[in-house]
Each structure stands twice: as structure tokens, then as C-alpha cells.
Amino acid sequence: MKIRSLFTAAVLLTVMNLYGCGGGGGGSSTAHPEGSVTISGVAAMGPISGGDVKVYAVKDGKVDTSTVLGTGTTAADGSYTITLGSAPTGPVVVEVTGGTYTDEASGTSGVNNKMKLRAAVSSASDGAKIAVTTLTHLACSQVEGIGNFSAVEIDDANLQVGRFFEVSDIIGSLPFDPTLPAPAGVNNDQRKHSAALAVISFLMNNRKGSLSLEDAMVTVHADLENELKNNGGFSLTTINDINTAISSYADSGKNKGGLLIRPVAFTGGVLQVSTKGTLPAGTLINGIDFSVTLPAGVTVKTDPMTGEALSGVVAPVSLASANSQVSVKFDKVTSVLHVVLINVQPGFAIGEFAHVEFLGFPVSGAAFDLKVNRIDGGSGISSGPLTGISLTSNFAGL
Numbered sequence: 001m002k003i004r005s006l007f008t009a010a011v012l013l014t015v016m017n018l019y020g021c022g023g024g025g026g027g028s029s030t031a032h033p034e035g036s037v038t039i040s041g042v043a044a045m046g047p048i049s050g051g052d053v054k055v056y057a058v059k060d061g062k063v064d065t066s067t068v069l070g071t072g073t074t075a076a077d078g079s080y081t082i083t084l085g086s087a088p089t090g091p092v093v094v095e096v097t098g099g100t101y102t103d104e105a106s107g108t109s110g111v112n113n114k115m116k117l118r119a120a121v122s123s124a125s126d127g128a129k130i131a132v133t134t135l136t137h138l139a140c141s142q143v144e145g146i147g148n149f150s151a152v153e154i155d156d157a158n159l160q161v162g163r164f165f166e167v168s169d170i171i172g173s174l175p176f177d178p179t180l181p182a183p184a185g186v187n188n189d190q191r192k193h194s195a196a197l198a199v200i201s202f203l204m205n206n207r208k209g210s211l212s213l214e215d216a217m218v219t220v221h222a223d224l225e226n227e228l229k230n231n232g233g234f235s236l237t238t239i240n241d242i243n244t245a246i247s248s249y250a251d252s253g254k255n256k257g258g259l260l261i262r263p264v265a266f267t268g269g270v271l272q273v274s275t276k277g278t279l280p281a282g283t284l285i286n287g288i289d290f291s292v293t294l295p296a297g298v299t300v301k302t303d304p305m306t307g308e309a310l311s312g313v314v315a316p317v318s319l320a321s322a323n324s325q326v327s328v329k330f331d332k333v334t335s336v337l338h339v340v341l342i343n344v345q346p347g348f349a350i351g352e353f354a355h356v357e358f359l360g361f362p363v364s365g366a367a368f369d370l371k372v373n374r375i376d377g378g379s380g381i382s383s384g385p386l387t388g389i390s391l392t393s394n395f396a397g398l
Contacts, residue, residue, distance in 0.1 A: 037088070039070075040081040041119075041130040042174040043096040044197055045217065047078030048113055051099030053132075055082060055124075058091040061148040063120075074099055077176075084124070091154055093120045093140065096132045103213050104179050104254065105201040111213045115221060120158070121171055122151035134200045135161050135170040135193065138224055145229030147318045164234075165196040166261045178258030188259055195249070195258030202252070203245035230394065233270050269395050271356040271368055277389040279377060284347030289373040290391060292337040295366030298358050300337060302330055313357055314339050320353035322346065347378065350389070358395075368393055 043051050051074040057064045069092065072082040078101075096117045102109045119136035120143060121128070130136075139157040146153050162170040173189035176182060178198050182191060200220070207223075208216035227234050234242070243263040250260055271292070275285065294300070301310045309330040314337070316324035324343040331338070341354060362368075370391040377386045 035086055037084045037086065037124060037126045037128075038081060039084070039094075039124050039126075039128045039130055040079065041094070041132060042078045042176075043074045043080060043099070043117060043132040044078045044101070044175045044177075044194075045113065045115075045117070045134060045201070046101040046104050046177055046197070047076075047175075048074050048096060048099040048101045048117075049076045049078065050074060051078075051080075051096040051113060051117075053080045053082060054095050054097075055084060056093045056095065057088055058093065058120075058149045061150060063093045063149060087126070088124050091120060091122050091149055091151055092124045093118055093149070094130050094132050102177065103201055103205070104177065104198045105205040105249070105252070106213070107179070107254075108213055111217075114214050114218050119171060120149060120154045122154045129172050129174055131171055131174050131193065133170070133175060133193065134197055134221065135165060135167065137221065138228055139170065141225035142228040145318075146321065148321050161228075164264065165192065165199075167193045167196060176257065178256060179254045180256055182257030186257075191257065191259035192261055195255065195261055198255070198258060199242065199245045199249050199261065202248045203241055206241065206245055206248065230272070233395075236266065239264050239266060266361045268357070268359045269361070271358060271393050271395045272352055273354045273356060273370065273391060273393050274352040275350045275375075275389050276392045277350060279350060279386065279389070283377045283386070284349060285353075285375060285377045285386070285389075286344050286347045287340070287342045287374075287376040288353070289338075289340045289375075291371045291373060292339065292356060293369040293371075294335040294337065294358065295362040295368060297363035297366070298360045298368075299332075299335070300330055300356070300358050302332070307332055309337060313337075314341075315355050315357075316341060316343070316353060317355050318352040319348035324348075326354075362395075368395065 053072040053074060055069040057067055057069055069088060070082040070084040072080045074080045099113045100110050101113060103111050117132050117137050118140040119130055119132040120140045121130055139161040142157040143149055143153050158170055162168060167173055168189050170193060173193045175190060175194040175197055178194040204216050204220040207220055211219060227238060246261060246263055249255060300313045302308060303310060309328040314326050314328045316326060320341065320343050323345060324341055327340045329338045370393055372391055375386045375389050
């Protein structure tokens, strides 16, 4: 469930400051074959040295790993440059595997990267700068949870994860090692991106227990990924842990070039709505009418003139992401959101089908109350009301 806000090509092309000078990633005018596209960037957790970089196309909303558009290797400073034979016609995903990095919290060097670190972009024009970091990877995970690598979902996830860590552009702001003095010419967005990666390093060290740094990084990434995939945001426990890591980094004396980010506050979130039960054999859901009573402390974005919920407050996702239409009404007096979702074809099965984006945070842990008004389904030859299906939900913060 996303706020629809698109990057323009100009945004990708205006952030031109590549970290350091290694790897040939700077703004030289080296010629390349006519019609080809050269992209460059930085891979970092700290900066990843010797990582393998692959660029994949997106096909039918999925990452097409069967076709590699280009390959490269990261330099000691994490930089890479790759020339693609032709301009991609849609979104692409850049993936970095292997290599080593220096853990910024502990200062341990030569840590093996066991991750498949990814970044998704809605388009990749010649000269584009694409960072591949924990933040871009989390945004990929959020898109993966929605189930559709469309340009809209990719741009929105990149914006949302960036907003959480106060980074305006997680793709174009190429990070550096903030435990060292900042390279000349970096901007504040690069400094914040770098500091956010250091915070993740402190979070990992705070959570690692008896795990090695390599395994702890995989585990922490997986925990954060799963929350974004399953809930569309982070739990209150994770936000508290991130805020502890922010304080640890601020008090460590290790920050030499980053711009400290502020503690994260729960100002809104996403309610993930799913159906529960068993459908008759051969039947799919074609329409669902339900209501959500918002708890105290929570509201949704509305039109100031009509009071109706704005477009995008409720969005079909996952099973219902294709060919769904949604009608939403909000009663401010009763705090009830009335939703009708229609999906005649192809219909959808039991499971997650919609996200509700809300503002505020439930007072004293109050719950969202969901009520099924009617569910209709069909088997291709008949249709009608279904019984025995209920709703369940999870919520997380933005």
C-alpha cells in the first residue's frame, strides 16, 4: 500500500557525486558503443570490495534472473561501472554478491558478504547512478512483498524506506564509510545514507549475540526484510532497536563524515488485510465488501472538501494486485472505513489482498476491528455469496 510518487529521470541524473575515485566510476567521458547504456554506483554495508555485480531486467512484474543485462566487480571503495548493450525498456534490478567489507560498528575488516544485496530502479538511463545498500535492499524486499516489480511500486518503496531513514534518494545518494572523513563534494543525502548504514551495523552488533558478523548481518537483514514483506513496515520492537542503534552510533565517537539521523517516531503505518478460511473447490473471490473501525489515535488521509478517503489509502496487493478496483468511504464520526474491492477476473485466493495506509498510532495498543459485510466468489460457471471466510490483519509503522 503505497503513496504514489514517481522519480523522474532528472532526479537520477542530478546526483552525480560518486564516492572516492576507485573503480573508474567517476564522471569521465570514456566512449562506449552506440546505443549502449553505462550505469555506475556504490555497493555498501560498509563499502564492499570485490563484489560481483549483475544487472537483471524485470519481466511481467518479476525479476528475470535468466537474463543478465550486464556484469561487473566492485572496487576497493565499493564503486562499480557496468555498460549494458542497450537501454533497458523497463525496471531493472542490480544485485551484488560476494566480496568483503569493513564492519563500521566494530571496525572489523575483511568481513565476508554472504548477502545477495539488491537495488531496484524503475528505469536505467545512460549515466544513471545506482547505490546498492541495505536501504535499497529493504526497498526491494518491500516490493517483493507486494508481489509486483512495477515502476510505481519500485519508486514508492525506495521513497518510503528513504523517508524512514531521512534519505531523500536512496538510489542516487552514493554512500561512503562515515567512520572516515567524508570525500570532497559529497552532499547531505550521501552523508545521511552513509550514517544509516552505520546505524544498521550497530543494530546488527547489538543483536548478534554469539553469531559471527557474517551470519549476524544475514540474520538482521532477513528479520528486517520479513517485516517489510509481511507487514509493509517495521514493528514497534524493531523501531525501538533502531533508535537504540542510532544512540549507540551517536555516542560511539566513530562518526567522522556522516550526518546523524534522528530517532524514528511511529507517525503512521500500514494495515495488511488478509482473508482466512477455506474456499469451495474451484472457487476464487471476485468481490469483497468489508469495514475497518480505526482505533483511537488513528485516522486516514481524506479529501478536506468531501471527507472521503483519498485514492491510495486502500490498495490491492499480492493476490489481488492485478485487475482490482477499489471503492473507499470514510466516516469521520464513527472512524469506520468502508471498502469494496472488485476483482471479477482473474479473482483471488485466500490470503493477503489489501493494504490500508493510516496516520497516527493506536492509543494503548488498541486494535483495528475488521468486519466482513459480504464476499462473492465464482468457479467460472456460477457465482454468489461465500460464507465461512473471515478477515485478519497485521500492522506496522512507516
